[in-house]
Amino acid sequence: MTLNTDAPASGSQRRRGLARSEKTDPIGFAVAFLNRLAQTPALDRLGLRKPAEQVVYTATKSGFQTIGAVNRQFKRAGGKGKGQRVPSAQRTGVFDLTPSEDEQMLVDVVTEFAAEVVLPAASGANETCEAPAEVLEAANEIGLPILGVAEDLGGIATERSAVAGTLVAEALAKGDMGLAVAVLAPAAVSTALSLWGTDEQQKTYLPAFTEDDVPAAALALAEPRPLFDPRDLQTTARRQGDGFVLNGVKSGVPRGHDGELFVVGADLEGRPHLFLVESSTPGLTVENDPSMGVRAAGISKLVLEDVEVGSIALLGDAETYLEAVRLARLGWCALAVGTGQAVLDYVVPYVNSREAFGEPVSHRQSVAFMVANIAIELEGMRLATYKAAARAAQGKDFSREVALARKLCADKGMQIGLDGVQLLGGHGYVKEHPVERWYRDLRAIGVMEGGVLV
Incomplete structure (x- = not known):
């Protein structure tokens, strides 16, 4: 993983504290990340700065069934072509799995975040089956949702970030797996758009992830049936005019109750594909589906009944x-x-x-x-x-x-x-x-x- 730190932050990047130092500084991003963590107002506001303190929630989240959230409208943007892609990491030919210096600094920063913010809230979030808004806000403020987004698209990655994402997920899970899933759910969608989105898809959806108010989003692949095989989907998509019509049920969806954008797996003409579905789309219903574990992620089911989406919805192909x-x-x-x-x-x-x-x-x-x-x-x-x-x-x-x-x-x-x-x-x-x-x-x-x- 290589993180470019050659230019001062501006706009939404400055708001997240992703200030850049010299490009030659291998730990510039990690230091900026740590500085932002220290300045995050949510820590002091909630008393989460001390690891021993816990956020206690007394009420248990009740079951729900609701139409998808409609508090955000993604403005359709023009654009042609396959979109911008971050290049693959350099191949050195050396078998060495030791994290680089900047990767290790990133791990140290996220580990501190997990200890000071995630761990104290874990027990309460497990009981309520919901990630505290303050934890999600703090994660957004330090830039976790854009870790895998290309720098030219408002993110911070200059190379494929699978290693960085893996290290971050591991560090967050030391605090709590359920909250880690809740925090990383929007990053799954923004990373997918960065990796496979067309120019139109990236310009329509990614700007929301680079602003202060990051949308709740999730990758919905699983289905509620025994011996589920992700290559054999019962959720279907059929072509209708210039768009598609989706039908089926997806399970294991984190933060579904407040989700604003979903990447849904569905079978199209005999092969599985990914589709972008906004939560305000008619026919999309979210149902509570509490699980045995990762309860803090707010696991839900998506029910799609004749959900009509436009041509912009198709994300990549079957190999994607x-x-x-x-x-x-x-x-x-x-x-x-x-x-x-x-x-x-x-x-x-x-x-x-x-x-x-x-x-x-x-x-x-x-x-x-x-x-x-x-x-x-x-x-x-x-x-x-x-x-x-x-x-x-x-x-x-x-x-x-x-x-x-x-x-x-x-x-x-x-x-x-x-x-x-x-x-x-x-x-x-x-x-x-x-x-x-x-x-x-x-x-x-x-x-x-x-x-x-x-």
Whole structure:
């Protein structure tokens, strides 16, 4: 990942604090990012600057069924051509998955954001099944929704940002996977538009993501049926005049209740494609669909009944859809790694301080070996995920690598969650400790499709 930092910020970039230093400064973006985080007014306003403080919500979010949000109208912009694309990362020919200096600085900044903003709000957000508006606002203020958007389009990326997106997702998930999904959901749509959007699509939709009031948006690929195969969709699209008509149901959609723009997967003439659907489109209904894990993401279902969209709605082709599936799975792998690391970081001091029969329980080989296995499997998950991300950033075929990473993260991630609960004994089963939430979140890795995209 290379981030250009050669010009002073202006307009919406200045409002997000993405001030640029010299292009030769490898950590210019990360420093600006950190400065913006420190200046974010939401932290002091809400008392979220201290990691120990928590935002407590007393009411449980009730079920709902509503027509899509209609508070934003995207103004159709003219434009021809395939749109602007960020170039692939440079191929060095060296097998090295170590983050670069600027990538590591970015990780450090987002890790601090996760610790100071995300983690304190996690428990309350899990209970309400909704991400606090203040957390979303803080994430928008520091520029997370435009991490994968080309610099010429108002974003900050000068190269394919799969590695940066993976590192950011991992760091956010250390705070909470559900809130990480909620925060990253708009970035999935803005990144998709940057990667595959036409000039008209980019000019119509991307400006909203580069302004202060970032729209809630989500990538909707999954469907509520057993053994779902993302290549075999029951949601359909048929041509009608210059546009399309969509019918079907999509599940696992983060922040659907306040979503303003969705990227929906649907079968068109026997092959899956992506479609841009504004929430105000007649025939689109959002239903509450609370889940076992990632509850803070506000998981919803989209019901599409004769939803008519224009020619601008078609995003890319069938190959674009398959790449979106792979990049979404890569994002979920990164979330699994981050949550697994949170488990490890929590259980190590616990087993060292918890005493039984006059000594710490970590002195028992069964306990020590279980902790060691968590660390071993976690490192394997991380390396497999990084390798897939590196190939994606370089424009190489990464289908095999992401398939291996997803299998590893789904199986071993769920085992890490289970072992985390087991290591805490009875404490692992109660909400006083966060491991039970992490266990529920990690079970999502093998079943979720879409929602995030790096």
